[in-house]
Amino acid sequence: MKVTHNGKSKHFRTVWFDKTKNHIRLIEQRLLPHQFKIISTKSYQETSQAIKDMVVRGAGAIGATAAYGLAQGAQIFQGNGIKTFEKHIAKVFQTLASARPTAIDPINAMQSMLSRMHGPSVANRKLQALDLAEEFAEDDVTHCQKIGHIGEQLIQNGTRVLTHCNAGWLAFVDHGSATAPMYSAHEKNKKFHVFCDETRPRSQGAALTAWELSQQGISHDIIADNASGHLMQRGEIDLVIVGSDRTLGKTGEVTNKIGTYTKAVLAKRHGIPFYVAIPLSTIDWKINSGLKIPIEERASEEVLRAWGVSDSGKRLSISIANPSSTARNPSFDITPPELITGIITPVGIIQPKKLWKNRLKLGYDNIKKNLCS
Amino acid sequence: MKVTHNGKSKHFRTVWFDKTKNHIRLIEQRLLPHQFKIISTKSYQETSQAIKDMVVRGAGAIGATAAYGLAQGAQIFQGNGIKTFEKHIAKVFQTLASARPTAIDPINAMQSMLSRMHGPSVANRKLQALDLAEEFAEDDVTHCQKIGHIGEQLIQNGTRVLTHCNAGWLAFVDHGSATAPMYSAHEKNKKFHVFCDETRPRSQGAALTAWELSQQGISHDIIADNASGHLMQRGEIDLVIVGSDRTLGKTGEVTNKIGTYTKAVLAKRHGIPFYVAIPLSTIDWKINSGLKIPIEERASEEVLRAWGVSDSGKRLSISIANPSSTARNPSFDITPPELITGIITPVGIIQPKKLWKNRLKLGYDNIKKNLCS
Numbered sequence: 001m002k003v004t005h006n007g008k009s010k011h012f013r014t015v016w017f018d019k020t021k022n023h024i025r026l027i028e029q030r031l032l033p034h035q036f037k038i039i040s041t042k043s044y045q046e047t048s049q050a051i052k053d054m055v056v057r058g059a060g061a062i063g064a065t066a067a068y069g070l071a072q073g074a075q076i077f078q079g080n081g082i083k084t085f086e087k088h089i090a091k092v093f094q095t096l097a098s099a100r101p102t103a104i105d106p107i108n109a110m111q112s113m114l115s116r117m118h119g120p121s122v123a124n125r126k127l128q129a130l131d132l133a134e135e136f137a138e139d140d141v142t143h144c145q146k147i148g149h150i151g152e153q154l155i156q157n158g159t160r161v162l163t164h165c166n167a168g169w170l171a172f173v174d175h176g177s178a179t180a181p182m183y184s185a186h187e188k189n190k191k192f193h194v195f196c197d198e199t200r201p202r203s204q205g206a207a208l209t210a211w212e213l214s215q216q217g218i219s220h221d222i223i224a225d226n227a228s229g230h231l232m233q234r235g236e237i238d239l240v241i242v243g244s245d246r247t248l249g250k251t252g253e254v255t256n257k258i259g260t261y262t263k264a265v266l267a268k269r270h271g272i273p274f275y276v277a278i279p280l281s282t283i284d285w286k287i288n289s290g291l292k293i294p295i296e297e298r299a300s301e302e303v304l305r306a307w308g309v310s311d312s313g314k315r316l317s318i319s320i321a322n323p324s325s326t327a328r329n330p331s332f333d334i335t336p337p338e339l340i341t342g343i344i345t346p347v348g349i350i351q352p353k354k355l356w357k358n359r360l361k362l363g364y365d366n367i368k369k370n371l372c373s
Numbered sequence: 374m375k376v377t378h379n380g381k382s383k384h385f386r387t388v389w390f391d392k393t394k395n396h397i398r399l400i401e402q403r404l405l406p407h408q409f410k411i412i413s414t415k416s417y418q419e420t421s422q423a424i425k426d427m428v429v430r431g432a433g434a435i436g437a438t439a440a441y442g443l444a445q446g447a448q449i450f451q452g453n454g455i456k457t458f459e460k461h462i463a464k465v466f467q468t469l470a471s472a473r474p475t476a477i478d479p480i481n482a483m484q485s486m487l488s489r490m491h492g493p494s495v496a497n498r499k500l501q502a503l504d505l506a507e508e509f510a511e512d513d514v515t516h517c518q519k520i521g522h523i524g525e526q527l528i529q530n531g532t533r534v535l536t537h538c539n540a541g542w543l544a545f546v547d548h549g550s551a552t553a554p555m556y557s558a559h560e561k562n563k564k565f566h567v568f569c570d571e572t573r574p575r576s577q578g579a580a581l582t583a584w585e586l587s588q589q590g591i592s593h594d595i596i597a598d599n600a601s602g603h604l605m606q607r608g609e610i611d612l613v614i615v616g617s618d619r620t621l622g623k624t625g626e627v628t629n630k631i632g633t634y635t636k637a638v639l640a641k642r643h644g645i646p647f648y649v650a651i652p653l654s655t656i657d658w659k660i661n662s663g664l665k666i667p668i669e670e671r672a673s674e675e676v677l678r679a680w681g682v683s684d685s686g687k688r689l690s691i692s693i694a695n696p697s698s699t700a701r702n703p704s705f706d707i708t709p710p711e712l713i714t715g716i717i718t719p720v721g722i723i724q725p726k727k728l729w730k731n732r733l734k735l736g737y738d739n740i741k742k743n744l745c746s
Contacts, residue, residue, distance in 0.1 A: 226632025
C-alpha cells in the first residue's frame, strides 16, 4: 500500500525480492508505528532470523518471506548435482520452517513450491524457485485484492466499522484481509469511519492498524478494548470485520486474536453484522472441533507490561501492573459460526456453516493434496 | 486493610484524621502499586488539592476525605461569631466541593454533616464537625463490611471470581465494595481465585486491585480485558462481582467503568452469575433512564499512552499508539438490569428491578430529604 515516507508517497509491499543482489527486502515492523524503515536480509539464515525476531509478522507476510527465503537459499547452491541440491534445499527449508515453530504459513508456502520444483537441472530448479516464490507472493496479493472487492460492498457512505487487532496489509504481502474491504471502499471514495480496538496485550490495533489507516488517510479512532460494547449500545457501530488465524472448514469456527469472540457476542446482541475476512490458506479442513485447537498461552510479561516510545523518543517497555502479581495470557479465542454473519473469501461471502459445502470452490482439492502428501 | 510495608504488616485505611495536629493522612494512591507511602495534608486547601490531584480517588474515599477536610477547615476558625463561622465553613465547603466537580460523594458527605452541625456555639460546632466526619468514615467502613458479610456467601472453596477495575478498599475508607465479599471469604479461610481485568485505559485492575489482593495473600491473576470471554467459554469463571459509580434506583441500571457492560453480556451468555456491590450512597433515586446519564469522555491521551515504571525504576508514560491517530475514550458504560443477577447492598442482595420497591430499607427517606433540602 501507499506509504508516505520522508515526505514522499510511494507504494510498498511488506516483503519483496531483489533478484540482482539475492536480497530480501522487508519493512522492519517492530519499529512501527514510530519509524518506517526497510531492511535487507542477505542470506536465507538472515531471512529466517528476521521471521524469528518478528521483523515481519502476520500469516501471509511470513509465508511469502519464507517462500522468498527458499528461493534465496536455492540461488547460493554451487554445482550441478540434483541430489546435493535437494539436500541443500532441505536444509534451507528446515532453517526457515523452524523460525516460528507453531506457524503453518511458511511451511505451507514452501511445501507448495517444493511440490512443483521438479525441473531437469539445478539451474532450472533455481529459476523455478524464483518464479514460484514470486507466484506465491502474487497470489497472496490477488487473494487479498479479491477479498477487498467482494467485502467493499458491505461498506457504504457513513458506515462505522469496528476491527480488532491487525489483519491489515502488514500481515500479508499487500492489502490485508480485514482491511482490504476498507481500502477498496476508500479507493471508491466512500466516506466511512473505522474504530480500531487497541487489542491488548500487544496493542497491534493501536500501533499497526491505526498506522495503516492513517497512511491511507482513512478516518479512524483508536478505542480501548473495553469501549466497543458501549459504542454498540449507543448505536455508533454498524459493521464488524476481523481477520482469522485459522478457520475450521468443517464447522465454521473461527480462531482469531483474543477478544474477537467478545466482539462477536456483543455484535450478535446488538444485531450488528459480524464478518471474518480470510484468504483460502487460512482454512483448516482437517480439525472437526474448535475445542481441539490448542490456545497458545503467551508470556505473562505481555500483560504485565506495555511497549512504546518515551517522550524523549526512546523505545522501551514499562511495568504497568502490581509487580508481585502473575498474569494469564491466552492469545487466541474461538468464535462459533452462529455469531458470524459471513466469511469474506476471495471467491465470495460464504456462511460459516457452508464452508464445507463450498470446499471445491474454496480450493479444498489443492489443499487436500498437500495435507495427504 | 492489612498492608505489608518495610517488612511489617499493619492495618491501614485510605484516609484518617490526626486530631492532635489537625492533619489528614492519606495513602498516596498515585504511587501504587510501585510504592506505598502515607502523606499528610496540613490544611483544608491541601486536602482539596489532594482530591483534585487524585492522591486519593474512589467514591467513598473522596467522600470521607472531604468530610475530614470540612472538619479540618472548621478547626482553624478563630472567634465566637456563629455567622462568621458559617461564612468560613461555606468557603471551606466550596473549596473541597470544587476539587472534583463531577463527583457527588464529597458534596453528599459534607451536606449531610452541615445538616446536623447546629450546636449552640462555635466551639460546639467545631467538635460536632470532628465527630460527624468520623461518623461518616465509620459508616463507610460499616457499609462495606456488611457488603462483605452478605456477599461472602456467593464465594465457595474453588470459586473463580472475575472483577473489573478497582472497586476495592482503596476506593473507599476500608474493605471496598466488589472486593469486600472476597476479603470476608478470605477471612473465613475459603480458597478461591480472582481474575482481575487489567481495565484499560487506566489499568486500575492491573495496578490497584492486583496490589490489594496480593497484600491480603489472595490467589489472583491479571488478564487482558480481551481474555474474559475466552475464559468464560472454557468454563474457567464461576462468578462476576463489580462495583458501580451510580445505580439507578428507579430502573436498576448500573453505571460503572467502561467494559462492565461487556462482562455482563458475556456472563449472561454463559449463565455465569453477575453481581454488583454497592454502598447505599451510590444509588441515584432521581434519574429514570440510563440514557439520561451523561457518559464522561476523558482525554484521548489515556488510550494513546500507558503509565508505569521503567526497568530503572523511573515513573513515566509512553506512547503505545500510532502518533498521528486520535482516540475515543468513553469512561463509563451502563449495564441494564436484565443482565444483573443481584445487587449486593449493606442491607441484603436485591434484584436490580426491585431497588425501588425496597427503597425505604435502602435509605431512600434520608436521601430524599437531602435531595429536597
